[in-house]
Amino acid sequence: MTDRPKDKAALAQRIRDTEMDGAPDQMRAAFSHLFAPLPDVLTETIAGVPCGMFGEGPPILWLHGGGLVLGSPETHALAAGYVAQATGRQVIVPDYPKAPEHKWPAQPDAAQAVLEALGCVPVVGDSVGGQLALIMWMRRPDLVQRLVLMSPNTDRTGLSETRKRDADLMNDHEGDESFARMALGDYDPTDPEVSPATADLTGLPPTMILACGAEILLDDSLIFARRAALAGAEVDLRVWPGLWHLFPLWPDLIPEGRAALDAAAHYITEVSPSSPARA
Structure with missing residues (x-):
């Protein structure tokens, strides 16, 4: 069994030491290694899609990241479980079909099926899961109460300047584009x-x-926040200095990750003065 890193520095070293290349199954194993040892997760099938279930209470839909190729309820278990405990709600993480075995739009179609089975709920998404969360709003605005987007993919038109840099331990432009293709x-x-x-x-x-x-x-976050604000949306944007992509997924090792998930949990459970009360 792989030991859990003891702190943020040890986690950063594990990320540096883990090669994220090869066939899809090899990349999935490498990605899972970053979160190892993986916990056992209670799963149920909703609308034909296997889903990880965390906590109890009114549901929250969490669409996980991983470039539509990687990730699972197990890799996101610590973060989803943290939010479930902090909100007193059940967090549901669909194990939607992955590329390249399943081509687009299999991923948003599966997420939409789960959303429609759940009804009107808050939707969380990290990385490409943030993109999926926004697609859920575009397709079914009546079923998305509010959104929490963690480092979402929002723009592939070339506007982003930060995609060109190499400071991110967890992500790079070539890898992101490879997954997209x-x-x-x-x-x-x-x-x-x-x-x-x-x-x-x-x-x-x-x-x-x-x-x-x-x-x-x-x-991607800054451009989307600006355009949403110009469209009249209520937007709460928070940027932590330094760190790396998907940092909230390790709340046990990254204090800023805990702070991000605490902020998300509060945002999900609060009632904004500018929006109606929600169940």
């Missing part, structure tokens, strides 16, 4: 489902965006 094929970057920042954001529900200063997707 693997999942989306010959995609149109101006398609709102590919680049949600290009969508008409009128009517976007209250939205929290959490990011960090050193990640390549920082501009």
Whole structure:
């Protein structure tokens, strides 16, 4: 069994030492290694999609990241469990179909099926899961109460300048583009489902965006927040200096990750003065 890193520095070293290349199954194993040892997760099938279930109470839908190729309820268990405990609600993490075995739009279609089975709920998404969360709002605005987006993918049209840098331990532009081609094929970057920042954001529900200063997707958060605000949306944007992509997924090792999840939990459970009361 792989021992858990003892602190943030040891985790950073594990990330540096882990090669994220090879066949999809090899990359998935490497990604899982970053979170090892993985816990056993209670799963249920919702609308034909296996889902990790964390906590009890009214549901929260969490769409996990991993470039549409990697990730699972197990890799996101610590973060999802933390939010479940902090909110007193059940967090549901669909294990949606992965590329390249399953081509787009299998991923948002599966997420939509789960959302429609749950009804109107808060939706959380990290990385490409943030993109999926925004697609859920675009497809079914009546079913998305509010959004929490953690370092979301929102723009593939070339506006981002931070995608060009190499300061991010967890992500790089070439890898992000490789996953996109693997999942989306010959995609149109101006398609709102590919680049949600290009969508008409009128009517976007209250939205929290959490990011960090050193990640390549920082501009994806900043560009989207600006466009959402100009469209009249309520936006709460928080950026932690330094760190790396997906930092909230290790709340036991990264204090800033705990702070981000605490902020997310509060945002999910509070009732904004500018929005109606929600169940």
